[in-house]
Amino acid sequence: MEEKIFFDEKEEISIDRPELYRVYLLNDDYTTMDFVVYVLMTIFDKSKVEATAIMLHVHKHGKGLAGIYPKEIAETKVYQVESLARAKGFPLKCSIERND
Numbered sequence: 001m002e003e004k005i006f007f008d009e010k011e012e013i014s015i016d017r018p019e020l021y022r023v024y025l026l027n028d029d030y031t032t033m034d035f036v037v038y039v040l041m042t043i044f045d046k047s048k049v050e051a052t053a054i055m056l057h058v059h060k061h062g063k064g065l066a067g068i069y070p071k072e073i074a075e076t077k078v079y080q081v082e083s084l085a086r087a088k089g090f091p092l093k094c095s096i097e098r099n100d
C-alpha cells in the first residue's frame with residue numbers, strides 16, 4: 001500500500017506500508033490450555049495474564065486474535081505454532097485474515 005505524504009507544495013515522499021494480517025488461534029478439544037498459553041507467550045510475546053485471557057477467549061468463542069503482522073511474519077508465526085504443536089502431538093491450528 002503506497003501512501004504519499006505532502007510536507008508542502010514542493011516536497012513529497014512516498015512510504016511503502018506493508019499489508020497487515022491478523023493471526024488467529026483456533027479452538028480444538030485436545031490441545032492443552034497450558035500449551036496454548038506457552039505458545040502465546042513464546043511466539044506472540046504475550047504476558048502470562050494476556051496469554052491466559054486470549055486462550056480462554058479462544059476456548060469459549062472458537063477463535064482469538066494472537067497478533068497482527070506483515071504477511072511474511074504472520075505466515076512464519078503460523079508455521080512456528082503449527083510445527084511446535086505437531087511436534088508435541090497437538091492439533092492446534094491458526095488462521096490468517098487480512099487486516100483491512
Ligand code: TYC
Pocket residue numbers: 025026027028029030031032033036055056058059092
Ligand atoms: N479447548 C482446549 C481444551 O479444553 C483449550 C484450547 C484453547 C485449545 C485454545 C486450543 O486455541 C486453543 N483443552
